[in-house]
Amino acid sequence: MLESIESLMVSPEVLTSARRLIAGDSQILARAISWVENGLDVGSDIYQEILPHCGNALVVGVTGPPGSGKSTLVGSYVSVLRNLGRKVAVVAIDPSSPLTGGALLGDRIRMSKHAEDRGVFIRSLGSRGDLGGMTCSTYQIVDLIDAAGWDVIIVETVGAGQSDSDVAALADVSVVLCAPGAGDQVQALKAGVLEVADVLVVNKSDMPQAMLTSQQLRTMLETRRITGGKVAEFVNTTAILNQGLSEFHDAITRVAQREVGHPKLRVQERARRTLLSKAAKVSRDRILKLAGSEVEKICSDYLAGRMSQSESVERLIFLCTG
Numbered sequence: 001m002l003e004s005i006e007s008l009m010v011s012p013e014v015l016t017s018a019r020r021l022i023a024g025d026s027q028i029l030a031r032a033i034s035w036v037e038n039g040l041d042v043g044s045d046i047y048q049e050i051l052p053h054c055g056n057a058l059v060v061g062v063t064g065p066p067g068s069g070k071s072t073l074v075g076s077y078v079s080v081l082r083n084l085g086r087k088v089a090v091v092a093i094d095p096s097s098p099l100t101g102g103a104l105l106g107d108r109i110r111m112s113k114h115a116e117d118r119g120v121f122i123r124s125l126g127s128r129g130d131l132g133g134m135t136c137s138t139y140q141i142v143d144l145i146d147a148a149g150w151d152v153i154i155v156e157t158v159g160a161g162q163s164d165s166d167v168a169a170l171a172d173v174s175v176v177l178c179a180p181g182a183g184d185q186v187q188a189l190k191a192g193v194l195e196v197a198d199v200l201v202v203n204k205s206d207m208p209q210a211m212l213t214s215q216q217l218r219t220m221l222e223t224r225r226i227t228g229g230k231v232a233e234f235v236n237t238t239a240i241l242n243q244g245l246s247e248f249h250d251a252i253t254r255v256a257q258r259e260v261g262h263p264k265l266r267v268q269e270r271a272r273r274t275l276l277s278k279a280a281k282v283s284r285d286r287i288l289k290l291a292g293s294e295v296e297k298i299c300s301d302y303l304a305g306r307m308s309q310s311e312s313v314e315r316l317i318f319l320c321t322g
């Protein structure tokens with residue numbers, strides 16, 4: 001009993017770190033993000049302390065295929081927000097390079113103009129092999145940045161099926177980018193992305209096929225309007241030339257204003273998803289470590305055709321949790 005009470009108490013170091021984070025100390029924020037990213041207990045402890053201080057930042061998720069111009073657009077948008085006096089944090093998730101921790105050279109160069117700006121916080125995260133690049137730590141990291149007093153948090157991630165709805169749960173405003181001429185990208189958009197997009201962007205509008213792609217997407221949006229589906233704001237941008245940026249900002253602002261009044265619900269949803277994905281991870285690890293005669297019995301029953309696959313799976317899960 002004593003043990004369980006003690007385990008609930010946080011150390012003075014955690015309390016000090018949490019206080020400094022809430023006061024806006026970027027060094028502590030960076031350190032806390034690493035702790036959370038590496039799954040350390042001190043990270044979870046700080047996260048729990050700062051949770052009541054979340055819900056003030058506007059979280060903008062930016063997804064889209066590699067090469068569509070997400071990082072370029074985000075880089076330009078950071079300048080727009082800085083000119084408006086907002087403190088901006090950028091979290092870039094790179095599923096393609098888990099080994100390098102997602103620190104993309106190209107992204108660093110695109111962001112280098114903001115490197116000296118104390119009003120900009122930039123962090124790259126590896127995806128540790130998770131599909132699409134979202135991990136349970138991403139939700140907590142957004143909350144840490146939120147609690148540290150950043151006004152806008154932009155999360156850039158490659159859209160990949162499931163992760164699109166993960167981004168939608170994470171962000172107040174979900175931006176989906178596509179580049180012109182990619183017929184299959186437009187096809188892919190049909191398969192679910194439109195369900196989550198608040199702002200749909202055709203970037204690289206300087207390219208010849210931009211008109212055609214924009215027309216196709218507008219037609220799709222019109223069809224959705226008629227059938228009563230969720231209709232995204234539509235924007236054309238040319239991120240490398242800083243064109244379309246004020247329209248982009250206006251679209252985000254309109255969506256954000258519609259969302260006003262529910263920021264705490266979003267924080268709760270992030271906390272809920274964090275908890276569920278952690279539970280999923282722990283269960284997965286436990287199941288993979290299962291051993292013993294009961295496991296062997298289930299496997300041999302399955303192999304001999306005495307038990308269906310789904311029943312075997314249920315029994316293995318039961319062994320872990322029952």
Ligand SMILES: Nc1nc2c(ncn2[C@@H]2O[C@H](COP(=O)(O)OP(=O)(O)O)[C@@H](O)[C@H]2O)c(=O)[nH]1
Pocket residue numbers: 064065066067068069070071072073106203204205206207237238239240241
């Ligand atoms: N022509 C053109 N190229 C662009 C535009 N925006 C980005 N790019 C280029 O597209 C490439 C991929 O951009 P990047 O921002 O890294 O895409 P990401 O992978 O989606 O983050 C880079 O070479 C950019 O310079 C644009 O508006 N027009």
Ligand SMILES: [Mg+2]
Pocket residue numbers: 070071072107156
């Ligand atoms: Mg990028």
